Amino acid sequence: MTGKELYYMAEAKFGNMLAGDGPFTRRCHDWLENKSGCGKSLLTHSCTAALEMAALLLDIEPGDEIIMPSYTFVSTANAFVLRGGVPVFVDIREDTLNLDEGLVEAAITSRTRAIVPVHYAGVACEMDTILETARRHGLKVVEDAAQGVMATYKGRALGSIGDLAAYSFHETKNVISGEGGALLVNDPALIVRAEIIREKGTDRSRFFRGEVDKYTWQEVGSSFLPGELIAAFLYAQLEEAERITDERLAIWQRYHELLKPLEAKGLIRRPIVPEECQHNGHMYYVLLAPGIDRQKVLDALKKSDIFTVFHYVPLHSSPAGRRYGRTQGSLEVTDTQSERLVRLPLWIGLTAEQQENVAEVLKHAIG
Missing domain, CATH: 3.90.1150.10 (Aspartate Aminotransferase, domain 1)
Known part of the structure; x- marks a missing residue:
């Protein structure tokens, strides 16, 4: 506890909005975008949910391959397996225990769609090499930055480097909200779809911004939002x-x-x-x-x-x-x-x- 969590939760309650995307959610979004430099941040109810959103955004289909380390939490793989994807496990470096960037290229096949580096213990993977490999093969990079909030690689915030990234605010992390996470979107072409997928497949966010006169079901999505009490707790942590x-x-x-x-x-x-x-x-x-x-x-x-x-x-x-x-x-x-x-x-x-x-x-x- 940093001191303001319960105060902010009470403020959210008396503000009469406890569902997602309220004032505290927006404050968290602003903080994450300003601090990381990402294109767009979207709070989710877990880091797992953020990774599942990434799999949806990349249109992962049965048989598609996703390169990742084996030494990671199950959510890294589950998010893509749920879409029928095939995790391709590559060895880790002896020093950092991160994905061995020198072994990634040999794992690429005609079915490969993405590379998922996991920043173990908040220490960055060798992102320059991974990004270059992905660029040459037309692949997306999804940073599993569950442990990486407030860490950097060559001065760049973890989560702001790949096309997409996922943060965790689980109670075992540095900055917490009990459960909770965020999807960071750095590819501008994916921002609108990310909002739609997060809002049950609707363009509800555009409706509230006055960009459309009503919101409707646009594509496959789910309910990935955390409630406003979670966001209020998290904002107190982000401030500190x-x-x-x-x-x-x-x-x-x-x-x-x-x-x-x-x-x-x-x-x-x-x-x-x-x-x-x-x-x-x-x-x-x-x-x-x-x-x-x-x-x-x-x-x-x-x-x-x-x-x-x-x-x-x-x-x-x-x-x-x-x-x-x-x-x-x-x-x-x-x-x-x-x-x-x-x-x-x-x-x-x-x-x-x-x-x-x-x-x-x-x-x-x-x-």
Whole structure:
């Protein structure tokens, strides 16, 4: 809580508009567009919904292929599988755990329609190479920037680089509204259709702007809007987004310093952030050295009341991933890194003493 969430929710209630696209929704749209530089932002009830809108906007049909990492949340794939699309899983980079841009071209076939880079832990993918590859092959780029709010690549906000992008405001993210997300539209040709799809396939937004005298069903769509109470809560968070980011980065950096000795001994590997990337302190993880039993480490931390977890089970190894997708080449890095990763507690208000305790317990758990 930043302080104004309940005040703004009360203001929305007394303003007598609780459905979507009210005054707080518009404030959120303005903030996102001004901060990211995207062409158009549209709040959704989840990041999953934003990705599903992207699949509709790209007219994904059965058999169309979409290139993405296997090391990601299920929504990245589900959004396209719902339209009959086929996720093509490509390996990740060893340093950032992001989609390996050097492997994308080999995965392209005559059925490929889009590339979906996932900015893991708020660290940007190598977007220049991905965009160039997409341009040469006539493909769309959809940024899964669920973890990327307030992060940049070469000075550009994540979410403003691809044709489309999706943000998450789930309670596990930096800026939150419980559930919630946003679709960012950077291709001007897709803006009008995005509004229509989001409004159940109608041109209701144009009607309220006075551009048409009535609104009607125009094409396939669904109800992707969040209610105004969600938008009011979110706006209070967006107003404090810079402070939130600064505090998370300070906590992230403190972990980085505390764990430097463990990396020097070869027991862990700390996160790597390329010079051109400004991350947002979304997550601090360590990669345990090969041979260290991760479950024993997690159990030892839990006994000290420190809640640590691993992250994604790679999609290509899951039942649905094998059923609906296909792999391109070896996914050795995905398999090995995912089995070594441990995420450490990180939230606003985490004290230096608590972090020192985490580092000390982790050291004993490994040793």
